[in-house]
Amino acid sequence: MSDLEINPTLACHILRLFIRDEVLKVGAKGVVLGVSGGIDSALAFTLAVQALGAEAVVGVALPYRQSSHESLADARDLARSLQAELAVVDITAQIDAYFSDRPTKDQNRRGNKMARERMSVLYDISQARSLLVLGTSNKSELLLGYGTLHGDMAHALNPLGDLYKTQVYQLAEHLQLPETLLRKRPSADLFEGQLDEDDLGFTYAQADLILYQMVDRRLPYDELAKLGYPEAIVSAVIERVRRNQFKRRPPLIAKLSARTIEIDFRYPRDWGC
Amino acid sequence: MRVSLIQHSPRLGDVGHNLGWTAECLAQEAALGQNLVVFPELNLCGYFLKDLVPETAIRLDGPELAQLARAAGSATAVVGAVLESRDHLFFNAAVVVGAEGVLHVHRKVYLPTYGMFDEQRYLAPGSALETVDLRLGEGESWRVGVLVCEDLWHPSAPYLMSRRGVDLIVCPSASPGRGIQGRDSELGTASIWSAMTTTYAALFTAFVAYCNRVGFEDGHYFWGGSQLHGPDGSLLSGPSDDQPGVQRAELDRGLLRWARIAYPLLRDERPDLLLRQLGEERSDV
Numbered sequence: 117m118s119d120l121e122i123n124p125t126l127a128c129h130i131l132r133l134f135i136r137d138e139v140l141k142v143g144a145k146g147v148v149l150g151v152s153g154g155i156d157s158a159l160a161f162t163l164a165v166q167a168l169g170a171e172a173v174v175g176v177a178l179p180y181r182q183s184s185h186e187s188l189a190d191a192r193d194l195a196r197s198l199q200a201e202l203a204v205v206d207i208t209a210q211i212d213a214y215f216s217d218r219p220t221k222d223q224n225r226r227g228n229k230m231a232r233e234r235m236s237v238l239y240d241i242s243q244a245r246s247l248l249v250l251g252t253s254n255k256s257e258l259l260l261g262y263g264t265l266h267g268d269m270a271h272a273l274n275p276l277g278d279l280y281k282t283q284v285y286q287l288a289e290h291l292q293l294p295e296t297l298l299r300k301r302p303s304a305d306l307f308e309g310q311l312d313e314d315d316l317g318f319t320y321a322q323a324d325l326i327l328y329q330m331v332d333r334r335l336p337y338d339e340l341a342k343l344g345y346p347e348a349i350v351s352a353v354i355e356r357v358r359r360n361q362f363k364r365r366p367p368l369i370a371k372l373s374a375r376t377i378e379i380d381f382r383y384p385r386d387w388g389c
Numbered sequence: 390m391r392v393s394l395i396q397h398s399p400r401l402g403d404v405g406h407n408l409g410w411t412a413e414c415l416a417q418e419a420a421l422g423q424n425l426v427v428f429p430e431l432n433l434c435g436y437f438l439k440d441l442v443p444e445t446a447i448r449l450d451g452p453e454l455a456q457l458a459r460a461a462g463s464a465t466a467v468v469g470a471v472l473e474s475r476d477h478l479f480f481n482a483a484v485v486v487g488a489e490g491v492l493h494v495h496r497k498v499y500l501p502t503y504g505m506f507d508e509q510r511y512l513a514p515g516s517a518l519e520t521v522d523l524r525l526g527e528g529e530s531w532r533v534g535v536l537v538c539e540d541l542w543h544p545s546a547p548y549l550m551s552r553r554g555v556d557l558i559v560c561p562s563a564s565p566g567r568g569i570q571g572r573d574s575e576l577g578t579a580s581i582w583s584a585m586t587t588t589y590a591a592l593f594t595a596f597v598a599y600c601n602r603v604g605f606e607d608g609h610y611f612w613g614g615s616q617l618h619g620p621d622g623s624l625l626s627g628p629s630d631d632q633p634g635v636q637r638a639e640l641d642r643g644l645l646r647w648a649r650i651a652y653p654l655l656r657d658e659r660p661d662l663l664l665r666q667l668g669e670e671r672s673d674v
Contacts, residue, residue, distance in 0.1 A: 119570070121570065121571060121572050122569045122570055122571070122572070123569050123570075123571060123572055123573060123574055123575075124572070126569050126575070126576060127569050130566070130569070130610050133605070133610065133631065134605055134608065134610065137398075137604060137605040138605060138608075381440065382439040382440045383439055383440050383441060384401055384402070384435075384437050384438065384439055384441070384606060384607050385607045386401045386437075386605070386606050386607050387401060387402050387441065388400065388401065388402050388403055389400065389401055
């Protein structure tokens with residue numbers, strides 16, 4: 117048995133309860149989420165529909181003119197199979213307007229801007245329709261910092277945040293998500309032809325095993341190097357986890373008073389719920 | 390003795406709401422003729438309180454426990470609350486309360502402070518493991534010991550209860566579920582709790598009632614699984630699923646007598662040996 121193998125029936129059950137419980141107790145009517153045509157958002161979309169019913173879930177595809185047409189088609193097919201709403205909000209106009217007098221060839225900068233534009237649309241729909249924004253960042257992405265701060269990393273609830281990417285696939289297979297999604301290579305779709313694993317320099321299968329030993333089993337760093345993976349990959353994973361810690365924490369506040377938010381003013385998020 | 394284990398999901402930090410619900414539930418169980426009604430750990434306030442601890446604390450002589458006493462009828466309740474002492478220490482407590490008032494208080498001795506748990510940051514530890522005798526009428530009396538959640542992870546706690554002659558160990562709990570490894574395995578937390586309650590019941594030849602809560606707090610999943618074991622470890626009822634509900638069971642003192650005859654572990658225990666060896670315990674181990 118692989119260290120990363122989990123009970124998919126149990127995991128899906130807990131995640132559906134989590135979505136239902138956290139949505140209903142704050143009085144929201146449901147959830148809204150960005151649906152990219154990738155595996156993570158497809159899984160989150162499916163779990164949300166199973167948890168809340170299709171009428172309480174709004175999927176939103178937010179393509180830019182260079183985004184993959186296949187991804188949009190996959191998002192539409194998925195929404196159809198779930199009998200759930202899929203709104204399509206093209207973000208080309210606002211992105212191009214912004215960069216028209218700030219031209220840049222920096223793909224990451226453009227990609228981050230798009231991710232934040234998508235977040236902005238989702239939060240507007242969230243407010244307009246009393247829905248919580250459902251996140252789709254998995255544990256691998258969060259640990260590696262492979263996401264845009266205040267972009268795809270901004271959401272109210274995240275059912276996938278404690279699942280490594282390879283575990284996302286396990287749940288997706290268990291829920292019999294379409295083959296096209298299961299076979300597709302992961303892409304942030306920030307620009308044409310982009311692939312996560314090219315950006316990262318290693319595969320999720322490699323990273324997940326290293327992350328599991330490092331995070332879940334707390335293996336010392338020098339022991340990680342003995343796992344049989346190239347040292348460069350082990351170092352890159354460790355370094356990414358350290359360097360991206362800031363993305364996983366709220367902003368730092370300079371302490372002045374006796375009681376400072378997030379330092380010694382500590383209340384649960386579900387306060388009163 | 391007729392026991393009810395109440396699995397529910399308290400509203401975090403809202404004592405007024407939880408108290409009303411608990412009083413109503415207690416009155417209903419009493420009306421059904423139940424003798425002992427067990428609620429989960431900290432059921433009057435919720436579990437992951439953080440700085441809400443002082444804000445949700447109640448006093449032993451406060452109106453909340455008086456309200457529960459009025460609701461108890463002929464039943465006795467085990468309710469969970471943050472208890473503030475006269476000198477303003479805050480305890481994670483299980484209060485045994487009946488129509489006549491508070492009968493017993495157990496202040497959680499072992500406060501988990503590791504991983505997701507942070508109890509020692511906010512709470513003071515209890516320092517006693519005592520039992521209480523519940524008289525049911527017609528001469529029937531049950532010696533009950535209450536251990537709150539983490540207390541049960543320390544075998545000395547049920548052991549000391551056993552030395553007090555406990556008939557029934559009640560364990561109110563707020564156990565967050567974790568551990569989903571292995572394609573066909575059950576929840577890791579559920580497995581270990583089932584193993585512990587079964588084992589303690591058999592080793593101490595006592596009934597063990599485990600009452601865990603359900604619902605979510607800040608992403609933590611409370612998995613329920615309340616269960617009741619007989620004094621040979623056998624499962625008498627449960628485990629429940631992870632939904633709100635009531636588990637009712639009748640405990641037969643005859644079973645206790647039979648277990649103590651069949652498995653005279655209590656008789657054969659050697660506390661003198663334990664005391665001697667602990668007294669000689671080397672500090673450099």
